[in-house]
Amino acid sequence: MSTAELQAKLNVALDPEGFLVDPEDWTPEIAEVLAQEEGIQLTERHWQVIRFVRDYYREHGEPPTLRAITKRSGVPTKELYQLFPKGPAKKVARIAGLGKPKGCI
Template sequence: MTVKTAKTLEELGIQLDAEGFLVNPDDWTPEIAEIIAREEGIELTDRHWEVINFVRTYYEEHGEPPTLRAITKRGGIPTKELYQLFPKGPAKKVARIAGLGKPKGCI
């Protein structure tokens, strides 16, 4: 019998860059999202997953993670709620949890 324990990214052999983003976005799995979210102090709910899925679909279409404005305008999720779901810099936080790079939007 095995007991499912929460693994760390290290145990899974997942590499992060200096800012905590996945070095290889192809490594991403929902399990990894859960681990990164936990590190951020976030327990993922269905609503969180709606945002994560939107962000990943956007990435597939555009080749880069969406800015906060793209999530609110295209994904239809109010900014205020995004800050509640992913406190402190939601665009960056979602991108990290969704296994993508750092969103642009600031140069």
């Protein structure tokens, strides 16, 4: 599905890379659709990470780094890569309705 089609289906604004423009638009239903889009079936372990990432964003105003997720969410790095294959920090941020994490400089 293209970003435009996805946008129409979800009825929220997405940026060109498919991230939610406004994290406040996010709902758990949107997460389900975005996850499917990535080929991921959300389980309770996925939700544990998504909830952590949303809470972190509310507190810090930006999505957490991979290390912050694995150090504090209770999900170890190896498992995180299994839950969200290929770039977990970016995938979790997208499914959780946050902006793209800024790569460190």
